[in-house]
Amino acid sequence: MYLSSIPLAPFDNLRTFSSIESGNGLYPWISSKSEAAHLYTALLVGGMFGLSAGFSPGPLMTLVITQTLLHNAREGVLVSAAPILTDAPIILISFFVLNELSTLEPVLGLIASVGGCYVLYLSYETIITKPVIVETSLIQPRSLRKGVLVNALNPHPYLFWTTVGVPFILKAHQNNSIAPWVFIFSFYCFLVGSKVFTALIVGRFKTFLEGKIYLYLMRALGVILFGFAVLLLWDAFVHFKLVS
Numbered sequence: 001m002y003l004s005s006i007p008l009a010p011f012d013n014l015r016t017f018s019s020i021e022s023g024n025g026l027y028p029w030i031s032s033k034s035e036a037a038h039l040y041t042a043l044l045v046g047g048m049f050g051l052s053a054g055f056s057p058g059p060l061m062t063l064v065i066t067q068t069l070l071h072n073a074r075e076g077v078l079v080s081a082a083p084i085l086t087d088a089p090i091i092l093i094s095f096f097v098l099n100e101l102s103t104l105e106p107v108l109g110l111i112a113s114v115g116g117c118y119v120l121y122l123s124y125e126t127i128i129t130k131p132v133i134v135e136t137s138l139i140q141p142r143s144l145r146k147g148v149l150v151n152a153l154n155p156h157p158y159l160f161w162t163t164v165g166v167p168f169i170l171k172a173h174q175n176n177s178i179a180p181w182v183f184i185f186s187f188y189c190f191l192v193g194s195k196v197f198t199a200l201i202v203g204r205f206k207t208f209l210e211g212k213i214y215l216y217l218m219r220a221l222g223v224i225l226f227g228f229a230v231l232l233l234w235d236a237f238v239h240f241k242l243v244s
Contacts, residue, residue, distance in 0.1 A: 038176035046186030052221040054194025057132055059150045068199045076199025079147035080192050086152045094166040109239030115163030116232030127222030132209035
């Protein structure tokens with residue numbers, strides 16, 4: 001059973017995209033401004049989270065860089081595809097579990113709280129990002145299979161999809177059946193695309209991740225993530241009935 005109490009957190013607050021109602025109250029395939037607005041919201045939010053996750057330093061980013069430096073850009077591009085192979089089970093399990101719990105307001109509040117704190121942590125980590133310097137002589141070559149293993153053992157995908165991604169998908173589906181797919185498509189296009197971009201740039205300009213452009217980009221993404229974290233925490237207060 002699909003339940004209406006799942007929050008679109010942190011996107012219930014983006015009324016600019018979702019408040020225009022269509023004339024007949026229905027949501028057929030992009031037949032109104034409201035319909036398009038839901039899709040644009042999913043596209044924008046998925047892109048922002050995907051871009052931030054894609055450029056953030058971490059085990060998979062390190063593997064992309066080392067494969068590129070040790071071999072060539074093609075190897076880095078192959079590693080970039082690892083999230084597509086590892087995340088599907090996480091999304092499905094989170095979807096079914098949260099759908100069953102979606103009538104429990106305290107649970108929704110707890111999920112939104114954890115999601116808000118997690119995104120706040122990501123914001124902090126992103127803003128304080130340092131230049132990425134990899135000592136390739138100390139790192140052995142790895143395959144795409146190794147990249148899949150690295151991503152599967154990384155706690156970030158589990159935290160993101162359980163506390164942020166799947167709650168958004170559930171709520172978005174109420175407004176537009178296509179919006180969840182747009183969100184997922186946008187997220188992975190920007191996630192994988194940013195890592196592919198990194199592999200190509202590192203392959204050609206090996207000092208890109210040590211330069212100011214990369215740092216400015218990460219700080220801008222960190223500020224955006226901070227805004228999303230505030231909205232998630234506000235949604236948690238709503239579910240706990242601390243605010244109306």
